[in-house]
Amino acid sequence: MTKFDTESLEFLFNKVLTKYNTDLSLYAMASLERRLDRFLSLYHFDSIYHLTDKLIQDNQYYDFFIKEITVNTTEMFRDPTCWKIIRDEILPSLKELPTIRIWHAGCSSGEEVFSMAILLKELGLFDKAKTIASDLNKEVIENAKQGIYSLKSVPINEENYIKSGGLFSLNKYYTVKDNTIQMDSHLLENVKFMRHDLSTGIPFSKFDIILCRNVMIYFNKTLQENVFQLFQKSLFKNSFIIIGKKESMAYYTNAREFSEYNEAEKIYKLIS
């Protein structure tokens, strides 16, 4: 891999911050530099400076760039043991609430939004749910809204769904079209999609469950701290935050204000 010099990276970060208000210097450099390197060679830029010029001149290209350098791989019911706890414990514990407010922070192409909607349906809580699904990137939000996925993704998604305690077969929720599947659009009835940048985000509402899985691994420690603060301010007391299986709240300054509801599945509960 090419290693970039600090000077050229700072040039890119400053220009992007000024024009688009996204601070890439707060990302985890190990991953970001890999993605940048890949982007430069895939789209034939000979330097970071050349790329920066293009990004500053072309807003649409910037959106494309963000989509390409961020990692959007996801699955339905990824880590099924976690989804089983959500099904068996978390959602049932909220069933007396008049409304269950859910935030998918960094929803990517929407697989987990559909996963949650399916769970809510199967638990009879669908009509109570009000969901926000946000992402930094406009293009992936459009993909999420469409709910069209590759047919190749079906076996792993089906396997995850069954392992997570799914009641039926996943094909109850989609139709096959050529090499793709089209998710049932009714599943998104109570979902509002919005563009939202966690790195500059301010609290905009309060939630009973926040899911932010495998998003913060791409941030450095400073940004992780800021995002945890944002989440803490966005949670009701006794509500839940669920992060990725190998992410940890241990380095967050206010970690003590959360209890480890399920340590293995990284489900935390705000206690104060």
Added chain:
Amino acid sequence: MKKSRDIKLIVIGGSAGSIPVVNKILSSLPRGFKTPIVICLHRMKNVPEGMKEVLETNYHGTLIEPNDKEPIKEGCAYIAPSNYHLLVCEKELTFCLSTEDLFNYSRPSIDLTFCSISDTFKDNVLGIIVTGANKDGAHGMNCINKKGGITIAQNPKECTAPYMPQSAIELNCIDYILTIQQISSFILKSCK
């Protein structure tokens, strides 16, 4: 080429047949062995349990499946978690995980881990590639070699699946071709 003798980190990569090999290496290390070890083995997706227990049998140090941003500590061995790539953050010497696409059909990918570690630890790395049926790791060993680290391939004659160490050997980036026993002795001689 003159190689550094100051090994600050050991990395081990492998695939088919590698779990007993890595266990033999780990269990040969004495109590109080300090040099951190990072292990990247291909593993079945969605079968995350079990490997750690087998690997740590008779190992005196602490075997950890690190979380994102976990610091690298002496006396510990770290195993790349299932379904994530394991990288190292340059400045903070912490782990950094990624869910980006499979690389060489693998996540974790040995190439990604090895290259990231050699970027950070430069010539202070000892890289070891053992049995496996995929070429993942060969490029990573090349990265370690180019940065001046020491590279060892398990003797392909002894491997359940020789393709992985053989691919690295063919890149001319390997300093020593050794049996498991010789690998253990090498570590004991050159690390603390």
